Amino acid sequence: MKKIPTRTWQRLAIALVVGGVLVLAISGMLGRIIGQAVNPLIGAQSWFSTRVNAVVEFFTVPRDVLTLREQNAALQNEVARLQSEILELQQQLVETDILYALLDFAREKPENTYVAASVIGKDPSPFLNYIILDHGSGDGVFKGMPVVTEQGLVGSIDAVTASAARVKLITDQSSVVNVKLIKAKTEAQVKGSITGDLSLEMVNPSVQITEGDLVFTSGLGGSYPPEIFIGQVLSPQLKENALFQTASIQPSVDFQTLRAVLIITNFKPVDIAPLIPTPMQ
Numbered sequence: 570m571k572k573i574p575t576r577t578w579q580r581l582a583i584a585l586v587v588g589g590v591l592v593l594a595i596s597g598m599l600g601r602i603i604g605q606a607v608n609p610l611i612g613a614q615s616w617f618s619t620r621v622n623a624v625v626e627f628f629t630v631p632r633d634v635l636t637l638r639e640q641n642a643a644l645q646n647e648v649a650r651l652q653s654e655i656l657e658l659q660q661q662l663v664e665t666d667i668l669y670a671l672l673d674f675a676r677e678k679p680e681n682t683y684v685a686a687s688v689i690g691k692d693p694s695p696f697l698n699y700i701i702l703d704h705g706s707g708d709g710v711f712k713g714m715p716v717v718t719e720q721g722l723v724g725s726i727d728a729v730t731a732s733a734a735r736v737k738l739i740t741d742q743s744s745v746v747n748v749k750l751i752k753a754k755t756e757a758q759v760k761g762s763i764t765g766d767l768s769l770e771m772v773n774p775s776v777q778i779t780e781g782d783l784v785f786t787s788g789l790g791g792s793y794p795p796e797i798f799i800g801q802v803l804s805p806q807l808k809e810n811a812l813f814q815t816a817s818i819q820p821s822v823d824f825q826t827l828r829a830v831l832i833i834t835n836f837k838p839v840d841i842a843p844l845i846p847t848p849m850q
Contacts, residue, residue: 682833683831684710685832686704686829686830687829688703689701689702689733696763697765697824698737698738699737699738700738701734702832704733704832705734708732713725714836715792715794715832716831716832718827718831721820722746722799724737725792726832741761742763745759746793747787747793748784748786750782751782755772758770766817767818767820768815768816768817769784769805769815769818778802778816779805783800783801784800791841792838792839794836801818803816803818804816804817
């Protein structure tokens, strides 16, 4: 019997393998076999990739966190700086509005000369009776000069140094201002009080006072020029058998928020007290 050559056996084996692969591919078995063979390799690759990423993050993430923290701190500083600038601009805008209002007031009364001053101090008590200004005798400011804002009468200078002045407000308990009522067409006095309230005094009982009547300085007494607004009448009162009527006054000036004022420098107060006869003892 003739022996089959080795090369023939090899070709036969290759043909059988190829045929088997074709049969498995056609039947769909080949994909499952390859998947089962490759899955361990994929799992090993995934495990290795996870460990490598963990090592990389261990060395790189702290640096990233530090960078982010530095950037966050820089942004917070920038936000704080911008907020500070916004507040400063708002402050400047408010001060500009105040100065424009004072300028408009001065233009409406050109017969007076003014010195503008800033408020640098206030009465620390809850009931405001005086303020301190940043102008004094070196700026032509002297005792007795009236102090106003665009809202109305503030008070008068009652103490002066070379560079500062104290203003006694009309709300001070020792303050007395001679006034006139527009609707009632009568004269009276506005007095301050220890609580900082204003009251209308010395009104004849026969005069009809109405709530909301406007109160201006009359110019009598020589302490203030006429026609400076003071406020409005509130809750008139006429007690039985009283010699005079009284009323509360709502001041036109908000004394708690005063920041800048005008000093009328060409007004010379007149002390008429020595000219007023006193009752004989």
